[in-house]
Amino acid sequence: MDVRRLSGSLLELEARALLSRLDQIRPLALHETMVPAAALPPRASLDVERFLHTGRKVLRSQVRDYLAWLRGPGRTATPEEQQYRFVLIRMRFNAILSQFDMFTEVVTQRSENRTGVWLSGLDVVAADALVANPLIVDPPPLVCYLARGPGAAIRRAKTKMPGGDLSPAAIVRIPRERMVGHGIASSLVHEVGHQGAALLDLVPSLRKELAEHRAKAGSAAPVWRNWENWISEIIADFWSVATLGMSSTMGLLAVVSLPRFFVFRPSGDDPHPIPYVRVLLSCAIGNELYPHPQWADMARTWKALYPVSALPPARQQEFAAIEAGIPAFVKVLAGHRSPTLKGRRLRETFPLAERQPARLLELHRTWKNDVGVMARQRPALVFAVVGQARAGQLITPEAESQLISALLRAWALRSSLTSTENVTTNRRALVRAS
Template identity: 60%
Template sequence: MPDNPMLDTPMPDAPMPDAAAFATRLLRDEARGLLTRLDQVRPFALHETMVLAAALPYGAHVTIERFLHAARGHLRARVYAYLHWLDGIGSRATAAEQQRRFVLIRLEFNAVLSQFDLFTEVITQRSEHGTGVWLSGLDVLAADALRVDVAGYEPPPVVCYLARGPGAAIRRARTRLPGGRPNPVAIIRVPRERMVGGSVASSLIHEVGHECSAQLGLVESMRRDIAAAARRHPGGRGQGGSWPAWHAWIGEILADCFAVGRLGIAGTVGLLAVVSLPAYFVFRPSGDDPHPVPYLRVLISAGIGEALYPHPQWAALRRAWKDLYPLGELPAERVAQLRRIEADIPELVDLLLSHSPAALGGRRLGDMFDAGRRTPQRLLHLHRQWAGDVGVLARRSPSLVFAVLGQAKAADLISPERESRMLSTLLAAWAVRSSLDVVQNTSRTRAPALQPTGWS
């Protein structure tokens, strides 16, 4: 076969670009490529599938979409401004300056992706069969628990999702997200192992307590009261270790107080389930950990419950906890320290429930929980009155329903299996009712439309 003359002809070398121009072109291409990737970050309403009952609360969903829309719009504007600069006076800047400006934009792009991924984790679970509807029901429970009768208090939107591990957590509203922007909603991570049982409410409302405490400034005001009490009693028992411990642990103690205040004994029993760990961890000194030593934490929760809702059940619960974790095998010094702090629990509980910060307008913290309507006797009366009728329970306050069922289980009136079946049904009922309320309300009043730019 004859040789192909085209193959024998040497190709001319491509001209080597000027180094500065080459760097500028690289950065221009990267910026334009970033825009194409940003366009792939679409609103959740366009790519998440879920049944209506599993949807996020309408206010939370709109707030999240607007938050992410604003972030994408701001980033897009920065990229276009950079390209305009690069094609103008920036073309005369050094390559290092061009790179410095682009890197800052790229960091912001990754922050936007981190924000998107955070909310994706929350929303994607709504497509799981069963789980999505339960989560929507937990949203209703969290919103109910967040309501506090305090002038000027505006509870933020709240959404829930499941995660591995025994403990719950919250990313509070208005705290900083990656990139520095404030979080538009409260996000509560619920332990998957709690689903579905009464203790899920204890974990969830504990996290709600963190949100309420932050909104009302309770941690700071309680620490001032603790410091003042320590000064008034410099030679008292607190000098032996209690006052510094209360000061370090008060954020978690306040959150536990909300759980017991809303749920009664179900709050403490749920906590007991979470901190039931090998004995080493139950007695281990907490060091810098803001959580109380688990052994003491259950006793503090029971002390709060007994002060709010007096009943012999609290003494029985304390005895059961001590039987589960006897002190006998601990070193004598550690036993003495734990008993010394335990002896101060009533003093702490009194200080906590009588706390009257400015945010409460003269009321005490203990007055927030309407304790007269959630006594064990009242909860058991409601249990008998409602007679397990899910139609009746579904129309009641979710936190009250969890308190009633928790009290009934503590009194051995319902089994764990029946409690789980009832709660699964109720979570679905609250989710359906919430979604239908949204449909009804939005059919009357249309929300202001978003103004998208591309797929923003």
């Protein structure tokens, strides 16, 4: 048999097999079972389904075009050309599967008992934390899922997924070990801060300002270079502290409580600050935004847990220089202005008045851990109140876990009922219009 006919026949069968497997991929709405309260936010669900449907539709068209070419002009093409075109399509097919699997991982956990509803509640918290800064307009949908390991992560909306397509939603990975307590909000809002900083284009403008300070810093220039290198993570921590207060710093301390080697290890190219420094930065940001002795107390406690005196003299000097530079850096950070901030300083774009420690404790006394009352408040504010109460030892870890679990269920249920009500209202409006 002619080698062109043989290769063409082989590749045609492979291409038809791709179509067959592609047709077996069902929409996520038909793929998983879950209680309504555990479902993705309506906009996220719609955007994701459209995104995946479009990908499958385009790929199906590409496979059919390839088959038509293979049966027509491609019959006389070289086996190498036939294979080259097929490989490109198969790579696209694998990218589509990777995208589907990514969102399937998010949706699958929604079927787990309790976990699914908790995740839906965290979706609500994430959405509220993003718009804690009122300059965020038309925020993208955010969806959460749990994973092993101590670290959280985010795939921001409109960033590239496998295959180069832009993600229709922000996907936030939460450490499973953080469920359920105030610390979950610290990890979640830090990742939300990455999305918020990207929407406001804060990292480039901050790096530019920090470079200007470094140029004038003389012997302190290496410290300012650290701030430049770490700013993408520091701004996310700033967002978290500005939104959650002490709840953010306590949650961070739990994440970076590691063996000494890791706490003091140089970060190298890692954009995360050295863990020892990161906690001190969080305390300094908190004190800048919400002046209170609690921040100095937390910093002293952290230093006692990881004494620098046990390090070699050169490392002690390094950390002394970094720590001495923190106050000036934090003032620059909080006072940063950029075009996207519309003339305001960064600190002025967050609801700082209602996050002051005294105000949070007052709310804690007023609410009396009443789930019915607290569920009607803004979720990010509630986590700030609970974290402040925990810092003041006004609530036990056991009571805190039960309270937050109940609140996540309440927010998930309210979100589900609101979505159902909106659908019903829209249907009635369409009926009246017809």
